[in-house]
Amino acid sequence: MSMKMWVQNLKSRIAKPQPSSISPVGAPASTEAGSSEERSATELTPRKALVARLAIAALAVALVASLASLSFTRSATAAPAPAAGALDDSSVSALLSLDHAMETLAARVTPAVVNVTVVSKSKERPDDGNMPDMQQFFGPNSPFGPFEHRFRMQPMPQNRVEHGLGSGVIISPDGYIVTNNHVIDGAVDIRVTMSNKEVLSAKLVGADPLTDLAVIKVNATNLPSVPFGNSANLRPGQTVLAFGNPYGFQFTVTRGIISALNRPNPDASDRRKPGEFIQTDAAINPGNSGGALVDARGELIGINTFLVSNSGSFSGMGFAIPTQIVEPTVNSLIKYGKVQHGYIGVQISDVTPDNAKFFHLDKAEGALVSDVTAGSPGSKAGLKTGDVITELDGKTITDAGQLQMLVGQKKPGETIQLTVVRNDQPTSVSVTLGDLNNPGTTTEIAGAEQHKGRWGLSLGDLNQDARSELQQEGAAPDEKIHGAIVEDVVPGSPADNAGISRGDVIMEVDRQPMRSAADVARALGNVAKGQDALVLVWSNGGSTFRVLHSSEGQG
Numbered sequence: 001m002s003m004k005m006w007v008q009n010l011k012s013r014i015a016k017p018q019p020s021s022i023s024p025v026g027a028p029a030s031t032e033a034g035s036s037e038e039r040s041a042t043e044l045t046p047r048k049a050l051v052a053r054l055a056i057a058a059l060a061v062a063l064v065a066s067l068a069s070l071s072f073t074r075s076a077t078a079a080p081a082p083a084a085g086a087l088d089d090s091s092v093s094a095l096l097s098l099d100h101a102m103e104t105l106a107a108r109v110t111p112a113v114v115n116v117t118v119v120s121k122s123k124e125r126p127d128d129g130n131m132p133d134m135q136q137f138f139g140p141n142s143p144f145g146p147f148e149h150r151f152r153m154q155p156m157p158q159n160r161v162e163h164g165l166g167s168g169v170i171i172s173p174d175g176y177i178v179t180n181n182h183v184i185d186g187a188v189d190i191r192v193t194m195s196n197k198e199v200l201s202a203k204l205v206g207a208d209p210l211t212d213l214a215v216i217k218v219n220a221t222n223l224p225s226v227p228f229g230n231s232a233n234l235r236p237g238q239t240v241l242a243f244g245n246p247y248g249f250q251f252t253v254t255r256g257i258i259s260a261l262n263r264p265n266p267d268a269s270d271r272r273k274p275g276e277f278i279q280t281d282a283a284i285n286p287g288n289s290g291g292a293l294v295d296a297r298g299e300l301i302g303i304n305t306f307l308v309s310n311s312g313s314f315s316g317m318g319f320a321i322p323t324q325i326v327e328p329t330v331n332s333l334i335k336y337g338k339v340q341h342g343y344i345g346v347q348i349s350d351v352t353p354d355n356a357k358f359f360h361l362d363k364a365e366g367a368l369v370s371d372v373t374a375g376s377p378g379s380k381a382g383l384k385t386g387d388v389i390t391e392l393d394g395k396t397i398t399d400a401g402q403l404q405m406l407v408g409q410k411k412p413g414e415t416i417q418l419t420v421v422r423n424d425q426p427t428s429v430s431v432t433l434g435d436l437n438n439p440g441t442t443t444e445i446a447g448a449e450q451h452k453g454r455w456g457l458s459l460g461d462l463n464q465d466a467r468s469e470l471q472q473e474g475a476a477p478d479e480k481i482h483g484a485i486v487e488d489v490v491p492g493s494p495a496d497n498a499g500i501s502r503g504d505v506i507m508e509v510d511r512q513p514m515r516s517a518a519d520v521a522r523a524l525g526n527v528a529k530g531q532d533a534l535v536l537v538w539s540n541g542g543s544t545f546r547v548l549h550s551s552e553g554q555g
Helices: 003-015 036-042 046-078 089-112 133-138 323-336 353-359 377-381 400-408 464-472 517-525
Strands: 113-121 148-150 161-170 176-179 187-193 199-208 213-218 239-244 252-263 277-280 292-294 300-308 318-322 346-350 367-372 388-392 415-422 425-432 457-460 484-489 505-509 533-539 542-548
Touching: 089 113, 089 239, 089 252, 089 292, 113 176, 161 239, 161 300, 176 323, 187 213, 199 323, 213 323, 239 300, 277 300, 300 323, 318 323, 323 400, 346 400, 346 542, 353 542, 367 377, 367 400, 367 542, 377 425, 388 400, 457 517, 484 517, 505 517
Parallel strands: none
Antiparallel strands: 113 161, 113 187, 148 300, 161 176, 176 213, 187 199, 199 213, 239 252, 239 292, 252 277, 277 318, 292 300, 300 318, 346 367, 367 388, 388 415, 415 425, 457 484, 484 505, 505 533, 533 542
C-alpha cells in the first residue's frame, strides 16, 4: 500500500463513527450487556471526539515526516552527490609536460644505475664510547670529518669481514662502472645488482682516494649507460635527478635543483683534496654513495658522495663530485689503474672582497698564496707568499678550489704557465709540476707578550715548548714559522670574528713579516683607527690570510 493510500484510509476511518461506540447527546443509555467502566470509556462527547480526531491527524503527519526523513537518509547514503570534476589537461599542460619529461628521464637513466654490495676486510675501530656524540654517529673513518656523512651504509663489525653497500653508474656499454672509493675500500668481493635484478660479479679497475673515486667492471656487453655532461656549464637553480640505493631501497629516484656550485673541500685533515663540489637539495641518503646526479638531458654531471646533517639523514644538503673531476680521473683509472696528480707546493685561499683591497685588486678573483713549501716546484719557480695567481695556461682562475682542481688534473713533469699579481704588477711564472703523492709539507712555531686592545688578542713569543708541541702536530721547520703565538682571544672581538683561535700563529701584519709578539703588537697598534688589518695566520697545519675588522671605540 502506498503512503498516499494509507493516509487517505486513516482519514476515512477518523471521519466515519463506528457502530455502538458513541451515543448521541441525551439519548437513553444502552441496555446491551457490559460493565459501567466499559460504557464510560466508549461514550464520548462531541468535544472529546474532535480532540481525538485532531490528535490522530497530528500523529499521522508526524509519522509521514519521519518516514520521509528515513527515506531521504537512505537515499543520501546510497548515492552521494558527485565530486567536482578534475582540471582539464589544457589548464595544467605545463605540469603534465614536466611530469612526462621527468618520467622519460628517470626511465632512461635508471637501467644504468646499479646497487653495489661489498665484502671487505674488517678494520679495527676505536672505542666508540670515548668519542664525541657526533663522531660516534658519523664514524671515525669518514673522509669528510665528523659533521659530514658518507653515503655508504656503515656495516657492523664482524669477526673477520664486514659488509657494505652503495651505488654506481654504468658509463660504457662494455661494463665500466663509476662509484666512490669509500664504497669499495678494502673490498675482497664486489657484486652489482642491475635494475633487472641480475647480479654480476665485479672487479676493481682502479681507485683514487684523493678524489674519492673508483672504477669497477663487470663482464657484460650492450649494457645501458649514461653519457658524461659538462659540469662547468651548470648554474644554480637547474633541475637535477639523484639516483641510488638509499638505506638499501634499490633504484630510488629523487628530484631537486642545484643549490650551489664550487663548494670547498670539507676535510680539514687533508687540504690536498679538491673541492668544487655540487650542492643539491635532491634527497640523498646513506647508500647513495657512487650514485648518479644527472641534468635534464640525462647527462652525468656528478657522483653523489656525502651529505651534511646533524642526524645522518638527508636534511636538504647533499654533495656530488663534478664531472670536471670525475671524467679525467675515471679516464686515468681505466687507462693506467691509478691517478697521478700534479703538484705546485703552495697553500692557497680565495681572494675575497675583504682582502682584495690589501693587494690592490679590482675584483675578488684568483688564488692567494699564503705559504710556499721549501724545495717544492712552486718555490723553485719563484712563487712567494702574497702572490695572487689569476691565470693558469691562459685560463682565468676565479678561486683557490678551481686552481687546485686544474693543477690536480695535470701530470707530474708538465710545465704550466701562471699569471701572478705581485706588488701590484702582473708577472708570468713557469712551474714544472711535481708529484702530489710525494709532497712533504711541515710547519712550526715561537713567544711572550700581550696585546688585546681593539683587536681582542693576547700574544706571546714562540718558546721551545710551543715549538715542540707544534712539531708533534706536523708543523714546519723552525725557519718557516715566525711571529707571535695567540694565547687568548676575546669572544666577539675582531680576532674572534676572523676565526683566529688560541694556538694560532700570526706571521705577518699588512704584508710585513713578524719576528716576535712585540712586532705583532706594534704593527697592530700602528693601524689607524677605523682601518682594517691583514694578518697571515698559521693554523691547523697551514697558513691563510685573515682580515681583522677595526673595532671602534677601543684603543
